[in-house]
Amino acid sequence: MNLFIKAMTAGAFAASTLLAGTVITVKGSDTMVILAQRWAEAYMAAHPDITIQVTGGGSGTGISALINGTADICNASRPMKGSEREKLKQRFNSLGIEIKSAKDGLSVYLDEANPVEELTLDQLKGIYTGKITNWKDVGGKDEKIVLYGRENNSGTYVYFRDFVLKGKDFSATMLSLPGTAAVVNAVSKDVNGIGFGGAAYAQGVKFVKVKKDANTPGAEPNAENIKNGSYPITRYLYMYLRSKPTGDMKKYIDWTLSPEGQEIVTKVGYFPTK
Amino acid sequence: MTRIIWATLVSIPTLIIAQTGDTGATADTVSRGSTVMDGASSGEVDSLAARVSGLEAKTAAVGEKVGNMEATLVAGEEAFAEVKTTVGKLAKIKVGGYIQAQWEYAENAGAFTATSQERFRMRRARLKTTYQGAMSKYVLEFDALPTGLSVKDANATITEPWLNAFSFEGGIMDRPFGFEVGYSSSAIEVPERTKGSNVLMPGEKDMGFAFIFKGTEQMGPLEMLDVKFGAFTGMGSGANENDDEKDFIGRLGLAVPVYDLNLAIDGGFSLYLGKVTDTTLKVSQTQKANGNYTWAGKSNLKRLDTYDRNLMGVDAQIYYDIPVIGGISLRGEYWWGDWASTAGSYNLYTGDAKGIYLREVASWYLMAVQNIGASNQIAVRYDLFDPNTQVGGDDIGKAGANLNENDAALSTLGLAWNYFWDDAVRFTLAYDINRNEKVNAAATGSLSKWEDDFDNNQWTFRMQVKF
Numbered sequence: 001m002n003l004f005i006k007a008m009t010a011g012a013f014a015a016s017t018l019l020a021g022t023v024i025t026v027k028g029s030d031t032m033v034i035l036a037q038r039w040a041e042a043y044m045a046a047h048p049d050i051t052i053q054v055t056g057g058g059s060g061t062g063i064s065a066l067i068n069g070t071a072d073i074c075n076a077s078r079p080m081k082g083s084e085r086e087k088l089k090q091r092f093n094s095l096g097i098e099i100k101s102a103k104d105g106l107s108v109y110l111d112e113a114n115p116v117e118e119l120t121l122d123q124l125k126g127i128y129t130g131k132i133t134n135w136k137d138v139g140g141k142d143e144k145i146v147l148y149g150r151e152n153n154s155g156t157y158v159y160f161r162d163f164v165l166k167g168k169d170f171s172a173t174m175l176s177l178p179g180t181a182a183v184v185n186a187v188s189k190d191v192n193g194i195g196f197g198g199a200a201y202a203q204g205v206k207f208v209k210v211k212k213d214a215n216t217p218g219a220e221p222n223a224e225n226i227k228n229g230s231y232p233i234t235r236y237l238y239m240y241l242r243s244k245p246t247g248d249m250k251k252y253i254d255w256t257l258s259p260e261g262q263e264i265v266t267k268v269g270y271f272p273t274k
Numbered sequence: 275m276t277r278i279i280w281a282t283l284v285s286i287p288t289l290i291i292a293q294t295g296d297t298g299a300t301a302d303t304v305s306r307g308s309t310v311m312d313g314a315s316s317g318e319v320d321s322l323a324a325r326v327s328g329l330e331a332k333t334a335a336v337g338e339k340v341g342n343m344e345a346t347l348v349a350g351e352e353a354f355a356e357v358k359t360t361v362g363k364l365a366k367i368k369v370g371g372y373i374q375a376q377w378e379y380a381e382n383a384g385a386f387t388a389t390s391q392e393r394f395r396m397r398r399a400r401l402k403t404t405y406q407g408a409m410s411k412y413v414l415e416f417d418a419l420p421t422g423l424s425v426k427d428a429n430a431t432i433t434e435p436w437l438n439a440f441s442f443e444g445g446i447m448d449r450p451f452g453f454e455v456g457y458s459s460s461a462i463e464v465p466e467r468t469k470g471s472n473v474l475m476p477g478e479k480d481m482g483f484a485f486i487f488k489g490t491e492q493m494g495p496l497e498m499l500d501v502k503f504g505a506f507t508g509m510g511s512g513a514n515e516n517d518d519e520k521d522f523i524g525r526l527g528l529a530v531p532v533y534d535l536n537l538a539i540d541g542g543f544s545l546y547l548g549k550v551t552d553t554t555l556k557v558s559q560t561q562k563a564n565g566n567y568t569w570a571g572k573s574n575l576k577r578l579d580t581y582d583r584n585l586m587g588v589d590a591q592i593y594y595d596i597p598v599i600g601g602i603s604l605r606g607e608y609w610w611g612d613w614a615s616t617a618g619s620y621n622l623y624t625g626d627a628k629g630i631y632l633r634e635v636a637s638w639y640l641m642a643v644q645n646i647g648a649s650n651q652i653a654v655r656y657d658l659f660d661p662n663t664q665v666g667g668d669d670i671g672k673a674g675a676n677l678n679e680n681d682a683a684l685s686t687l688g689l690a691w692n693y694f695w696d697d698a699v700r701f702t703l704a705y706d707i708n709r710n711e712k713v714n715a716a717a718t719g720s721l722s723k724w725e726d727d728f729d730n731n732q733w734t735f736r737m738q739v740k741f
Contacts, residue, residue, distance in 0.1 A: 068697030069648045082491060085531065090461055092645050093593050093601030095536050167492070242648070244536065244597045 021049035022248040028062020028075035029155050030179045031198040035268045059155025074240040077155030097241040103271040104198050105221025106233040109205040111191045116140040118209040118218035124164050130171030147174035148186045148195035200269025226271050371401040372460045372740035379733040409433050441486040446511045449480045450502035450525045451544040453589040463643045463653035464688045465704050465734045470637020470659035482506030500527035508548045509624050516625040521548030536595035544587035549580040550614040556629025560664045566675040567665045585611035600645035608638040620661035620680050634663045651692040658685040671717025683711040702736040
């Protein structure tokens, strides 16, 4: 009987889907969730027959959803790992399609009252691996550094660990928060706090100028610095698909990469791919 | 966090005072000092003093409550830290498993028992526990079937911390030979592995120790390399070692992804160098005498003599995404070599008293798997296993030859449709067209039915739930 009910439900859902038009399910990076929502809203306004459902959860969650077939598009703020490609290959005989949809300066936030203005990549590594624990060691007050970061299913977490920490583990004292907005919120209320995340979220906090090393000038994550390469922590924001897009999916993807779609990228606070 | 909440809590008395009309008057009155006091009666002053005193008491009470709340909060934070530590440890433990329940229908009467050609069957019921530490891994997997409980995996792995590329594994694990052996039973697109795989690598597992190299993303082109080799008992996972001989088994694999084309070309070369020890003084091999191939006993045998069990294998897989339809993979594998089997059969020799048959064997398959959208998949596979490559079908059953049906090649054309209901549930409908090498027309007895291809095709309907 359950099978019968499920079959009927599936049939009804399929019928309603056909009647309602195409439904595209987007899942993944919390960093990209605002961008994806803005894209979806704008696209659906112009294409009422298309429904785009956007949810976050983290890049890892989105990639899992792509592999198990519950998402059509995965948003990821880091590249897919080889092991994830292998899983996709085993289930769908496909390595997946990678689309670079925006650029981000992975920003480091401080409370506006924190006197520290610049940090080198090595200092950031020291702070987040727990080797540097006091602000006075990096030019600040004699106060304990409070670390805020993301959970390990986050692409931002993985990218920061791989790029800034060179693969080392985060300090056990880091408070893992479920989303960049939560990180920004925590830092904005903690003068000794430090956090990291997408540039688009920075409200009520200030950016740290990041230096490649002690001899290079610090740079903020703005469009010019990201474009000319002087801001050292830049990354692409990706969309992943199981197969080469066709039909409505292709039209939507093409639109996100069009000047109109890339204008939304800028409005949200990220940077166009070109 | 504590600081934020504390700041909020200590502001509560101020807010209470500010929002109380009487209190406002009192504060105003007191702050203005003697100017107001001069115009007030002593009764009013006493009343105001009493109210101030009351408010001070309330403030003290609120302060005490805030203190208690802060203590509670600190205790909560400590408890949270403990919970977080515990959850962190638990997150390293993963439990998974799957059940494959199926219905089988064979086209030949008496296929399963003397009186049955269709049956319900619990094919696999697995429960797997994995602990993944920073540099170590523990895996224990059971298969719980009506026929009994068996261990499928029981292995420990340690990985060096510098490159995270070299590992050492010990216990019961997949034999590192070929592609199909290590392919998960929950993922195979047709109901069973090939005949050759089931005969030459029965149960897929063996007990031993192995070295592993798996290139990482930081290693550039070496990421494409995958090497595993080790020493094993050669007995499979269900039997204990019966001699001092160890079997070397290894595979060198290469995976070349071409992301721009959504194309992957993978492949590998495998080697199995093993020996079996004879305790029976009954060892036979295929010989040609008087124009006939026969199984003939070897002479001058010595107890504890060893015999080769050497195999080689090559495998290749190509994956490509076909626009609109979905991904396709084409796979092939070829194994060949010397095989020491139990006397009278082609099965793995594990010390059976009947003696040893020394064979030259070969096994190969070609397979195509096509995904159609997100939920459907079709698979086609042709496989052939030749348990005695020295002889052809016409040599078997010939007058004067003592070969038997276990020397005839077997092939299967398998067709399967998989429907993925959701991320956990898969239905499989498969049809296996089984063929046998035709033996000599002079064959007699039970071998006579092998003179032609006999009807033993089979339908399988399987439901799999995996978590």
